Amino acid sequence: EHIKASGTIREGNSIDEIGLMGTHSKWHMESSVEFERLLASGKILGLSSLESDSKLAHAAGAIADFSPIGDAVDCPFINIATALAFVAKINANDGSELDQLNSGRPDANQAAAAILSSVGDALPTTKALLARIAMLRAFNRRARVALPWLSLRPAQEGSAILGGLCGYGASIERAGRSKDSYASTTQWIQAPSVASRIRQCRSLFFTSVKRSLLFSVVDVTTTPTPLSHDEYELPREVRTVRVNRLKAYRAMASGDDTMCKKYSVFSQLQSEMRSWSGAPLRRGFVAKGHGGQKRAFKVKLIGEGVNDYSGPYREAFTDAIREVTETNEAGHGVLNVLEPTPNTLAAVGENRGLFSFSVGDQQLEIANNSLLRKDADSLVSEEEQLIRRSFSSFLVKTDESWREAEEALMFLGRLTGTACRHGIHIDLPLPLKSVWNAVVEEKTDEADTLKEIDLLAFRQMEVHGNLQDWSTSPLLVTQQRMLNSFVEGMANVIPVELMTILNGTELRGIICGNVEVDVDLLRRVVEYEGYDETDDVIRFFWEALMEMTNQERKLFLQFVWARNRLPLKESDFDAPFKIQKDSKNSGEMADKALPSASTCFFSLTLPQYSCKDLLKRKLSYVINNVCTMESDYITNDAEVSEGWRGL
Structure with a gap:
């Protein structure tokens, strides 16, 4: 009753609108009478209509998360049908419908199973579930247009x-x-x-x-921001926030709570923005060459030779949130x-x-x-x-x-x-x-x-x-x-x-994004420059990353992207993860070099190591010891002295 009036199906039509016509005859619907009958039988036994439809909406969304589109409204319907048939096989309802299904994403199937497998024998047939989800998609297609007006x-x-x-x-x-x-x-x-x-x-x-x-x-x-005369420069309306991370690191390591509250990155940001209203923070300016990152302000890292092309901006948030969760x-x-x-x-x-x-x-x-x-x-x-x-x-x-x-x-x-x-x-x-x-x-x-x-x-x-x-x-x-x-x-x-x-x-x-750093998700958005997916060093890299703990993966993510959480799904990535070949250190020099990263552009420069153990040691060293950004320019003596000045 919640979605009955959200859409209709004309006599003589079927699920052709949602991409199943002629593909699987067992799911073909010839008339609105059959559709309404299946719609009525698609409710999960033991649950109310709202509870049943909510579970199906959740399952459809989880399946769509593993598609490049990431939207349950526009996701190919065959992806949802395949996953539901997989769940049916698990529950032994109508597993025979899987005879003609050899496709499907295992991760999407598992996501659907995690939501619906607990229903057991109360789960309706796959065809009835598809009718119910088809109506949910029609309802959400209209809701997407109507909600801004309500x-x-x-x-x-x-x-x-x-x-x-x-x-x-x-x-x-x-x-x-x-x-x-x-x-x-x-x-x-x-x-x-x-x-x-x-x-x-x-x-x-x-x-x-x-x-x-x-x-x-x-x-x-979003607060409007006028363009600068130079498209590569930030407008003057985008304020600059000065952050001394070197002083913050020493303060947080000192064990002195007073020093921590005064010199932490969180405290420095709070002091700099104390007089700001909400309007400057609602800016969403994107400068050319900054990797598409929206920003409200520019970050100047004192004593570090780096320009803010988006990496330092993200790093400021990551460091501040990390500090508020540190304990004595x-x-x-x-x-x-x-x-x-x-x-x-x-x-x-x-x-x-x-x-x-x-x-x-x-x-x-x-x-x-x-x-x-x-x-x-x-x-x-x-x-x-x-x-x-x-x-x-x-x-x-x-x-x-x-x-x-x-x-x-x-x-x-x-x-x-x-x-x-x-x-x-x-x-x-x-x-x-x-x-x-x-x-x-x-x-x-x-x-x-x-x-x-x-x-x-x-x-x-x-x-x-x-x-x-x-x-x-x-x-x-x-x-x-x-x-x-x-x-x-x-x-x-x-x-x-x-x-x-x-x-x-x-x-x-x-x-907060994904609590776990999903290596498979990262692998789906990677691009290689100078390497192929079949190269030994690439295989070494992914195996080493899989063997890391979640905390070590967070450190790796902060090393290459200046953030320690991944988005929930593939479609939420603004830019691909790039693995580039280190052309400066080749041959025998490769095993002596360390990996490097460009946090502004989510890229890792990886030497062609000879074995996995060596790659793992080198990677572990950089993610645990690199704490500054030093790649854009050589810092002058005055800035170095300000950054490294004693407390």
Whole structure:
């Protein structure tokens, strides 16, 4: 019923529109009657229509990710059909349809299987699933045109009559990023609107359609930048930011928290941009010869002989985000911006390796004392208690340390928004439920939210029976308070209002890219200059890269591209990865030379090594020891002295 009116099929037509006519007779549809019958039987048993169609939309999007187009609307339909038939064979539903299917991408088949194989015997026939996905594609084809004209903000939000932004007129998820499930289910009334229905059915839209909407609005909100007289030069409106990475490296290695907070790359960027409004960060200027990289400012690396043709620009984001996730000997964040979650510190739970917003013990104590005490419950009405629980993050008393932390998180949000606007994926391991889901206002169970961050605290509340009143957890309250600052910083640069059409996983993918450095994905976008794919040294290189840990692959990626995260799919790459032959060091000199890279143009210059072990040692050496960019020009004495000046 969600998509019934989105498209029709004329009598006498079939799936010719989507590319299957005459290819596989078993999937041929002769009439609209048969199509409607298959459409009705295409719902997965045991699931609602919305849940079933959402799973199919997710599967279609995952299959399309492995196509060069990367769009489930325009992806060749035979790719989807082949993957679904593969899933059918696994589930032993109609595997006989695979007799004529010898094509297909194994990675796309595996992606579809990971989503649909859990359904088991409840999965309909392949032909019925194809009819359902065909209608989903028709629905999304129309949604791609219609969504820019529709409001994604419910009518009652911002309405003085229905409550206003600071009252119950705004959704609980938006006002304070709170999630009081009791109030939302018993006391909350959402006025019916197109926007609320779009949010409810957000999972029916393909990720590619939602990304297209988001980035189309990002493009039209870009701050205009006039062209320079010299097309190779940046206009004067593009400001220059000076960053001394050499001083930052020494400060971060000193172990002195005061020095780290003063001289880190993150702190230098925050100091340089403290007076900036959001408009300069919304620039998206692309200079000729800069590899197509959009930019808001120019980076001048003090003491390093490199011009900013996009490599130093990306490196500034990568270094700043890396610093906010560095920890000291006590396990706390060095810059007091992010810190490991209690699950990460205690090595418990399934969500290890995540970081939460930095909150000190003193701030937690302040939050705990600010919350509504049990002995005061009798002094206020039940309605007032609901309001206090819903907006408890606003009731926390703050001091100077709170203000500094909120300012740092607001700047982190601005950096995150700028990186997202310019296609730079950053390594920001924040919790899914308490951060990314909250930003897109996706409903999340409070118990699961606490469990993701602090499993021991969840078990303690479970023992005392306090799980229904999540606001008694100072950790969650302070995290929500800090999240407001982070989102406010993002809102300076990108349209966060549109993110409600996404889910938390999709938003995390847009901002952070791929958690794992996918060697197969990198191999699909490579170009060779001076080498062939069959050369021994190329085989040595890919084998060495496959044998590396994910952390080592991140170092390699930063060495060749000045970023440590890959995009999620092939179509998201702006430029191919180039492997060039080192013509200066050939013959016997090749084994003595080191690999080099041009981060601005995503290229690796690789000598023709004689064996894999030698290549692996040389590559490991450069990715672990090269920390400066020295290839464009020879630095003068004054700049060297400024860059290497002692603290």
